[in-house]
Amino acid sequence: MARKNRNPVGxxxxxxxxxxxxxxxxxxxxxxxxxxxxxxAAVLSIAIxxxxxxxxxxxxxxxxxxxxxxxxxxxxxxxKHAEDGASDEEKRKFDEEFVSGMEMxxxxxxxxxxxxxxxxxxxxxxxxxxxxxMKNKSVEWVRKTFHIESDFTPEExxxxxxxxxxxxxxxxxxxxx
Amino acid sequence: xxxxCYTWILSLFRQIIHDHNHSVDIHVDYFANLADDIVxxxxxxxxxxTLSQCRNxxxxxxxxxxxxxxxxxxxxxxxxxxxxxxxxxxxxIFIIDEKSRVESCETREIEVLRALAVSxxxxxxxxxxxxxxxxxxxxxxxxxxxxxPFSRGKIKTICGRHWQDVPCGLFFHxxxxxxxxxxxxxxxxxxxxxxxxxxxxxxxxxxxxxxxNFHQAPNNASPAIANRCLYWSIRGTNILVFxxxxxxxxxxxxxxxxxxxxxxxLELTQDLSVKEGDLCFFSVRIEDTVMDIWVLEDNANWVxxxxxxxxxxxxxxxxxxxxxxxxxxxxDFCFCDAKVICIHKDELTLYWNHIGLLSYNLxxxxxxxxxxxxxxxxxxxxxxxxxxxxxxxxxxxxxxxxMSYTKGLATL
Numbered sequence: 001m002a003r004k005n006r007n008p009v010g011x012x013x014x015x016x017x018x019x020x021x022x023x024x025x026x027x028x029x030x031x032x033x034x035x036x037x038x039x040x041a042a043v044l045s046i047a048i049x050x051x052x053x054x055x056x057x058x059x060x061x062x063x064x065x066x067x068x069x070x071x072x073x074x075x076x077x078x079x080k081h082a083e084d085g086a087s088d089e090e091k092r093k094f095d096e097e098f099v100s101g102m103e104m105x106x107x108x109x110x111x112x113x114x115x116x117x118x119x120x121x122x123x124x125x126x127x128x129x130x131x132x133x134m135k136n137k138s139v140e141w142v143r144k145t146f147h148i149e150s151d152f153t154p155e156e157x158x159x160x161x162x163x164x165x166x167x168x169x170x171x172x173x174x175x176x177x
Numbered sequence: 178x179x180x181x182c183y184t185w186i187l188s189l190f191r192q193i194i195h196d197h198n199h200s201v202d203i204h205v206d207y208f209a210n211l212a213d214d215i216v217x218x219x220x221x222x223x224x225x226x227t228l229s230q231c232r233n234x235x236x237x238x239x240x241x242x243x244x245x246x247x248x249x250x251x252x253x254x255x256x257x258x259x260x261x262x263x264x265x266x267x268x269x270i271f272i273i274d275e276k277s278r279v280e281s282c283e284t285r286e287i288e289v290l291r292a293l294a295v296s297x298x299x300x301x302x303x304x305x306x307x308x309x310x311x312x313x314x315x316x317x318x319x320x321x322x323x324x325x326p327f328s329r330g331k332i333k334t335i336c337g338r339h340w341q342d343v344p345c346g347l348f349f350h351x352x353x354x355x356x357x358x359x360x361x362x363x364x365x366x367x368x369x370x371x372x373x374x375x376x377x378x379x380x381x382x383x384x385x386x387x388x389x390n391f392h393q394a395p396n397n398a399s400p401a402i403a404n405r406c407l408y409w410s411i412r413g414t415n416i417l418v419f420x421x422x423x424x425x426x427x428x429x430x431x432x433x434x435x436x437x438x439x440x441x442x443l444e445l446t447q448d449l450s451v452k453e454g455d456l457c458f459f460s461v462r463i464e465d466t467v468m469d470i471w472v473l474e475d476n477a478n479w480v481x482x483x484x485x486x487x488x489x490x491x492x493x494x495x496x497x498x499x500x501x502x503x504x505x506x507x508x509d510f511c512f513c514d515a516k517v518i519c520i521h522k523d524e525l526t527l528y529w530n531h532i533g534l535l536s537y538n539l540x541x542x543x544x545x546x547x548x549x550x551x552x553x554x555x556x557x558x559x560x561x562x563x564x565x566x567x568x569x570x571x572x573x574x575x576x577x578x579x580m581s582y583t584k585g586l587a588t589l
Contacts, residue, residue, distance in 0.1 A: 108207045115215060127215065131222035139233045146207040151236050160233045 041082035260582035303399030307585025330588035432481035447516035
């Protein structure tokens with residue numbers, strides 16, 4: 001896989017910074033793509049930090065649960081948050097834009113990766129974004145959007161419509177966003 | 178063997194698909210791979226109407242939406258509304274949100290309460306996770322009621338142990354997975370005044386004596402619940418803390434600036450509240466009518482920081498109070514009942530005697546009166562809503578109580 005040139009890292013790494021800044025790690029995705037990333041950015045993931053500390057990294061860190069596309073996104077996030085000059089305000093703005101353009105499926109890939117890699121900030125941001133998109137939606141919308149099959153019996157479904165029927169006011173009709 | 182084969186094929190299938198593209202294309206349940214705590218975190222951020230929809234998505238979601246963890250998270254995050262309880266002969270409960278929208282809680286249960294209240298005189302004590310605790314103070318035996326006016330659940334009745342017992346609050350015990358009502362009774366055994374505490378477990382319907390003998394009892398104000406503790410302010414001079422997990426009482430000082438500790442402060446009926454999971458203490462300096470808002474940053478070490486200062490002069494200038502023909506512009510007049518209802522993000526909701534409900538924006542420093550219009554059944558003409566500004570209660574001889582309340586779907 002000669003995809004090293006595709007990774008967005010390299011340029012952002014400041015060579016004058018401390019050891020961590022200069023040392024780079026290689027992350028390998030489930031589909032074999034390799035990404036290099038500065039150690040200072042990579043250790044924002046608690047899972048990677050532990051692997052580095054235990055010294056089981058040995059050059060390449062395999063991440064069998066994260067595919068290449070998702071890993072590239074996660075690395076973009078990590079690089080931004082490891083940037084020296086970035087203010088909190090700037091980071092917050094970046095977070096906002098980072099998740100706003102994502103499709104629903106991508107959000108779930110990222111939430112899984114962030115959970116696996118233990119990146120708290122990213123995990124929180126994505127969870128908040130998923131909740132934002134679910135606001136004021138109906139059961140049908142939720143099932144359709146997330147491909148969830150109802151496992152209730154028809155009798156139970158009938159019963160549910162009666163329960164909390166008053167709370168259904170103010171719920172959007174089933175328009176996709 | 179068959180199962181093994183099946184999982185192997187499934188994982189192979191997943192690999193093939195992953196190699197092709199990411200999982201967006203395949204129609205699998207997006208939430209299937211997420212751990213319960215992540216799903217709970219996502220749905221706890223939803224407004225109550227959407228949450229009630231989520232209950233009906235599938236069995237897993239139904240189970241998660243009724244889990245104690247979800248209820249706890251949801252109530253820390255949700256924006257509190259104001260519960261208005263009109264007592265006396267005709268108890269009525271209304272939920273007032275920030276847009277002054279009033280929701281009447283018409284339920285069969287409230288009808289039942291009305292029937293009881295004619296002779297029992299119900300008083301609202303406290304609220305927790307959508308439930309309210311009422312006390313029938315004039316019933317033949319001490320009676321307490323717990324129910325959820327929003328989810329319209331059934332009433333639970335508690336027969337009290339003793340007349341002298343003081344109901345101190347309703348709370349959820351996370352390790353026992355139980356809703357508990359705490360009572361204090363002055364101990365008769367000792368000469369020095371001390372209290373013993375009893376808990377009533379709502380699910381198990383059992384009484385339990387708590388070993389904690391403590392020389393102080395909470396007052397009538399409803400407790401603020403945060404950090405798995407209950408907090409009562411004792412006349413604005415100290416804070417009584419009840420640690421739910423360890424079942425221990427502690428007495429702590431209220432936060433104050435050391436340099437000017439002799440400042441006189443105004444005693445608020447309710448001066449503790451919870452802001453996104455953090456305990457807040459409100460103190461009003463009499464000299465310059467400024468309200469300081471303190472936030473408890475570290476519960477273990479009792480570290481507070483002063484987050485906001487609100488000048489209360491607006492209260493007198495913008496809302497002059499007309500009582501008995503003369504207009505009072507001074508704040509001193511309003512001392513008898515002033516309390517903090519809730520604080521959420523930048524919005525502070527206050528109740529000021531003879532002015533009514535006020536909403537203050539802490540960032541923009543803007544004050545807005547929350548106008549409440551309700552149809553009161555007690556006064557006949559229910560077709561025409563009357564403005565329930567403060568004073569009407571007194572006029573009609575009602576007892577009226579405002580309290581922070583987060584809508585929740587939990588039922589007992």
